[in-house]
Amino acid sequence: MVTQATAGFAVPTRVASPLRSYTAGLALVEARGTTVREALADLEGRYPGMRFRMIDEQDRIRPHIRLYVDTRPVLELDQRIEPGATLHLICALSGG
Amino acid sequence: MTGTLWIGTRKGLFALRGDAQRRQWKLVGPQFLGHVFHHVVQDPREPKVVLAAVKTGHLGPTVFRSTDRGRSWKEASAPPAFRKAQDGEAARAVDAVFWLTAGHASERGTWYAGASPAGLFRSEDGGDTWQPVAGFNDHPMYATWIQGPGSPIGQLTHSIRVDPRDARHLYLGVSSGGVFESTDAGGDWRPLNAGCAAEFLPDSDPQYGHDPHCFDMHPRFPDRLYQQNHCGIYRLDRPDERWTRIGSSMPRRVGDIGFPLVLHPADPNKAWVFPMDGTSVWPRTSVDGKPAVYGTNNGGRTWRRLDGGLPRKQGWFTVLRQAMCADDDDRTDKLGLYFGTSAGEVWASRNEGASWTRIAQHLPQVFSVTYGPAG
Numbered sequence: 038m039v040t041q042a043t044a045g046f047a048v049p050t051r052v053a054s055p056l057r058s059y060t061a062g063l064a065l066v067e068a069r070g071t072t073v074r075e076a077l078a079d080l081e082g083r084y085p086g087m088r089f090r091m092i093d094e095q096d097r098i099r100p101h102i103r104l105y106v107d108t109r110p111v112l113e114l115d116q117r118i119e120p121g122a123t124l125h126l127i128c129a130l131s132g133g
Numbered sequence: 134m135t136g137t138l139w140i141g142t143r144k145g146l147f148a149l150r151g152d153a154q155r156r157q158w159k160l161v162g163p164q165f166l167g168h169v170f171h172h173v174v175q176d177p178r179e180p181k182v183v184l185a186a187v188k189t190g191h192l193g194p195t196v197f198r199s200t201d202r203g204r205s206w207k208e209a210s211a212p213p214a215f216r217k218a219q220d221g222e223a224a225r226a227v228d229a230v231f232w233l234t235a236g237h238a239s240e241r242g243t244w245y246a247g248a249s250p251a252g253l254f255r256s257e258d259g260g261d262t263w264q265p266v267a268g269f270n271d272h273p274m275y276a277t278w279i280q281g282p283g284s285p286i287g288q289l290t291h292s293i294r295v296d297p298r299d300a301r302h303l304y305l306g307v308s309s310g311g312v313f314e315s316t317d318a319g320g321d322w323r324p325l326n327a328g329c330a331a332e333f334l335p336d337s338d339p340q341y342g343h344d345p346h347c348f349d350m351h352p353r354f355p356d357r358l359y360q361q362n363h364c365g366i367y368r369l370d371r372p373d374e375r376w377t378r379i380g381s382s383m384p385r386r387v388g389d390i391g392f393p394l395v396l397h398p399a400d401p402n403k404a405w406v407f408p409m410d411g412t413s414v415w416p417r418t419s420v421d422g423k424p425a426v427y428g429t430n431n432g433g434r435t436w437r438r439l440d441g442g443l444p445r446k447q448g449w450f451t452v453l454r455q456a457m458c459a460d461d462d463d464r465t466d467k468l469g470l471y472f473g474t475s476a477g478e479v480w481a482s483r484n485e486g487a488s489w490t491r492i493a494q495h496l497p498q499v500f501s502v503t504y505g506p507a508g
Contacts (some may be wrong), residue, residue: 099192
């Protein structure tokens, strides 16, 4: 739902299978930004609708979504992304 | 060709397309395998338009839209969402879009959506972008009216009804919270629950806090209201304000607890329910493992058991509130009734419930069965 254009560097982003309907099936895409918030905004611009399926309207990560920068879990959206790091968009276990 | 039964399930969307006699049904799908479809509604104003309330186990809620009778779908560009919470406010986020209702005939492209947690949303562009209805979501009494955990998937807003005589006159149900009415297009609301039991509350006749499972307004006689409540079946003829428990005339061993309620589109005295076991620990199965529809021809004064063709024993399925419907073609023969079960079956009756035929089986748990005319 956030579509603002974002500057910053390229962030390789790994996309879990439930989200690949937004990325035309791609498992690895590129986002731009220096924070997770910026990277997600950039992804939303490229793949409309994707952000809201992961992040609710109060900017909270949804219960069965996990975000990581490399191996560090993302606890808040303003977490910085260092150049060269990979952003992981992961769908956690959600039941049967 | 008759119309389409849209079958929303816990694991995807199916459709059943019937022949003109409603004898043969072709199962189509699944589409969006693995997605949870709480409600699928074809637009009575533009029959090519279909909206679906969707989420998955992992991903947040959204609305899918089709403008070609379900052949292709697009996601809403701005799904239902609460406004951003201000400092100190409870931060509400839509967990599920649970209910969809097409707006008034004079307001093409207008839709309403009910959510969990309790929230009302409106679209004026055919379901592409949605805005919260502040008059309900931010009503000064919201936190007083709507308390407790609600259903197993949280508080639910459902049964949104638009008066065909007046686009500004709205009703909705909240589980739990009660039935609420607005006469100013959702700007203000008031409870409409007098006479309904709420056995889970200490007050014997509370104004709000009830659990309407399914509420409906007769489309041709909109002063006649019915509801299947957590605590019985009721009728209200406006301008009266107090509901009458018409489920009291159901057989005592069956009771009057259930989820769905279906009205005859022309005859305001005809309605159908699917009772479930609401005794002891609330098994929420068919009563005694003998599933049956019950129908009334006289506004609930008496009820008839309608179980021809249904399992005579060891049939423990039940039917959720969106999962039973009537076809509403302008037919000269008997109305068709349909329901989908917790066991993944769809049953049809071509004679207003007198006899039933299973027209689909082995589907995922059925959440929604709605009829869309061929148009």
